[in-house]
Amino acid sequence: MACLLASVLTITLLAFIVGEILFKAWPAISKFGLGFITGIQWSPNREVFGVLPVLIGTAASSFLALLLALPLGLAIALFLSEDFLPPAIRQIIRFVVELLAAIPSVVYGLWGIFVVIPLVQKYGALVAAKLGFIPFLAGPAYGNSLLTASLVLALMVLPTITAISRSSLVAVPYALREGSYALGATRWETILSVIIPTAAPGIVASGILAFGRAMGETMAVAMLIGNSQRLSWSLLSPSNTLSALLANQFAEADGIQVSALMYAAALLVLLTLGVNIAGEAVLRRTQKATAGLR
Amino acid sequence: MTSTATHSDKNFFSADGKGTSVFRLFRNRFLTGLCVALSLLTLVPLFSIVILVIQNGCPLLSANLFTQLPPAPGMDGGGFGNAILGTLVMVGISLVFSVPLGILAAIFVNEYAPVSWLASAVRFVAKLLTGIPSIICGVFAFAAVVMTTHKFSALAGGIALAILILPTILLTAEQALLGVPYAFREASFGVGATPFQTIWRIVLPEAMPAIMTGVMLAVARAAGETAPVLFTALFSQNWIKGIMEPTASLSVLIYNFASLPYAYHIKLAWSASLVLVALVTLSNILAQVIFAPKHR
Numbered sequence A: 001m002a003c004l005l006a007s008v009l010t011i012t013l014l015a016f017i018v019g020e021i022l023f024k025a026w027p028a029i030s031k032f033g034l035g036f037i038t039g040i041q042w043s044p045n046r047e048v049f050g051v052l053p054v055l056i057g058t059a060a061s062s063f064l065a066l067l068l069a070l071p072l073g074l075a076i077a078l079f080l081s082e083d084f085l086p087p088a089i090r091q092i093i094r095f096v097v098e099l100l101a102a103i104p105s106v107v108y109g110l111w112g113i114f115v116v117i118p119l120v121q122k123y124g125a126l127v128a129a130k131l132g133f134i135p136f137l138a139g140p141a142y143g144n145s146l147l148t149a150s151l152v153l154a155l156m157v158l159p160t161i162t163a164i165s166r167s168s169l170v171a172v173p174y175a176l177r178e179g180s181y182a183l184g185a186t187r188w189e190t191i192l193s194v195i196i197p198t199a200a201p202g203i204v205a206s207g208i209l210a211f212g213r214a215m216g217e218t219m220a221v222a223m224l225i226g227n228s229q230r231l232s233w234s235l236l237s238p239s240n241t242l243s244a245l246l247a248n249q250f251a252e253a254d255g256i257q258v259s260a261l262m263y264a265a266a267l268l269v270l271l272t273l274g275v276n277i278a279g280e281a282v283l284r285r286t287q288k289a290t291a292g293l294r
Numbered sequence B: 001m002t003s004t005a006t007h008s009d010k011n012f013f014s015a016d017g018k019g020t021s022v023f024r025l026f027r028n029r030f031l032t033g034l035c036v037a038l039s040l041l042t043l044v045p046l047f048s049i050v051i052l053v054i055q056n057g058c059p060l061l062s063a064n065l066f067t068q069l070p071p072a073p074g075m076d077g078g079g080f081g082n083a084i085l086g087t088l089v090m091v092g093i094s095l096v097f098s099v100p101l102g103i104l105a106a107i108f109v110n111e112y113a114p115v116s117w118l119a120s121a122v123r124f125v126a127k128l129l130t131g132i133p134s135i136i137c138g139v140f141a142f143a144a145v146v147m148t149t150h151k152f153s154a155l156a157g158g159i160a161l162a163i164l165i166l167p168t169i170l171l172t173a174e175q176a177l178l179g180v181p182y183a184f185r186e187a188s189f190g191v192g193a194t195p196f197q198t199i200w201r202i203v204l205p206e207a208m209p210a211i212m213t214g215v216m217l218a219v220a221r222a223a224g225e226t227a228p229v230l231f232t233a234l235f236s237q238n239w240i241k242g243i244m245e246p247t248a249s250l251s252v253l254i255y256n257f258a259s260l261p262y263a264y265h266i267k268l269a270w271s272a273s274l275v276l277v278a279l280v281t282l283s284n285i286l287a288q289v290i291f292a293p294k295h296r
Helices: A002-032 A050-082 A087-100 A104-132 A145-170 A174-182 A188-216 A219-224 A244-248 A258-293 B002-010 B018-057 B063-067 B081-112 B119-133 B134-149 B154-178 B182-190 B195-224 B250-258 B265-296
Strands: none
Touching: A002 A258, A002 B018, A002 B081, A002 B119, A002 B134, A002 B154, A050 A087, A050 A145, A050 A188, A050 A244, A050 A258, A050 B018, A087 B018, A087 B250, A087 B265, A104 A145, A104 A219, A104 B018, A104 B195, A104 B250, A104 B265, A145 A219, A145 B154, A174 A188, A188 A244, A188 A258, A188 B018, A188 B119, A188 B134, A219 A244, A219 B081, A219 B250, A244 A258, A244 B134, A258 B119, A258 B134, B018 B063, B018 B265, B063 B081, B081 B119, B081 B154, B081 B195, B081 B250, B081 B265, B134 B154, B154 B195, B182 B195, B195 B250, B250 B265
8 A cells, every 4th residue: 555655654754854853963962951942152163052042033033023024914914805906906916925925035035135134234223323222223233133034034924924814814704794884884893893803813823823934934034134143132133043053054064063953953843843733723723613603 | 892882882873973983984094095005015025026136137147047057256157057957856856755755645645544543644744744944854854864875965955855845745636636526436436446446547637737736836846945955965066967966056056156245146146046936936837827727
């Protein structure tokens, strides 16, 4: 039974991936233990490895990207699910968002280097001069910064948010809209107090899944974030993420550094799997809930 | 929600609620306008990317780009023929592994044991695999292939890409099989065919166009990815000699050249972006076209 074999292979593949990475990471896990997670130094020359700044960078860049992308994605999803626009125009908007998803990560990176970095450098310096007393906006402002990476990440996760939010908005039963209009509500009163609350779990799920995507996104971030392991509160200073760390250091690493990078990779797998399982669970519950309304 | 409802109840039906209804109309318009503005805002970066890639990618576009090797640092001239070939070879290797595995597993899940725990486990794992960051595929191929063979190679890059696209192929193939009407199977069993004959001679040919759509989407995905091949296939200035050699790819070329201080290399990176985006878009369009006749 080739088909049975293929199925078993697929299932074991995930276990094999996790197992292989943990196995290769074992020297670092046994040597550094949990100190790896809480350590703030990463210097391969002295064989000191700590990923706390990188973990914070990963969480901060993904969260910021989500914060920027969620309103935009929700606005587009509303456009695509309600009848504001004639179907032809909706089709064009949908095509444009799908095009965003088709552009390779490395092209976003290249574009970011020549468009977003100069912009952030120019306006970042102005902002840091005026509002530098706020720790998040403290100078000196760099082009290669957490903010730059988050801006581009926001674009990259937009299609995820739009697609999943749209399908949960479309799933809101038509009778609910009709009921709301019949009570005299305007279109936006209907959207804000009936449609969005009903679709809320699906919108939350789109956010969680987009967060997972943002955490794992590698190339554009590696090209834009500045790759610095120094802890900083400012959005305008360089930072790093787990995936960018792997992308930058793997090719030249040897000895215990490979092992330490495998440890970092294992953490990334754990985080993204956790986030994705949570997102899928929320999504599944939504589908059940809206199925009951029909 | 209840507090706003009772508040507006007073004005909903009252004759002198004029001011409020103006406010409600205004709010309605304002929010629609806001929604338009936010949607248009997302068009700006997209157009910026597309225009810049075309504008900066076109000047160097010539036959040389596709037939010549990248220039040495600081030199002008040359192209990235080896990177295009390398990308195609690695995508090919990834298909060799992932297409049979994905389709066979999909057949098992949908035809042989659709309600078994094994089938739900396969679906669950495939879902989880889609959520795994692409760089993890590279890390795994590095651990499993590069560290065993002590060599960066096209094979390692291909295997990394295979893991990346396996869930896409599996899940689209399963949907494709699901789309074949049940009557087809009943008719086949009715004339005395075995389950094997039914699957291979009736169901699979019927589902083939939709399965190929999934494969083309996977090709588009694999061709555009950088992270899985970055430290598995590495890069090479030369033509590919065998699959056990470090191999150039378009995406890694863009990454490497983008940070070089040489103007010509940066121009090459833009041209490579143009070629890569064209390749990915072409695969996506092909995916739609293959499936289109089935819809009519």
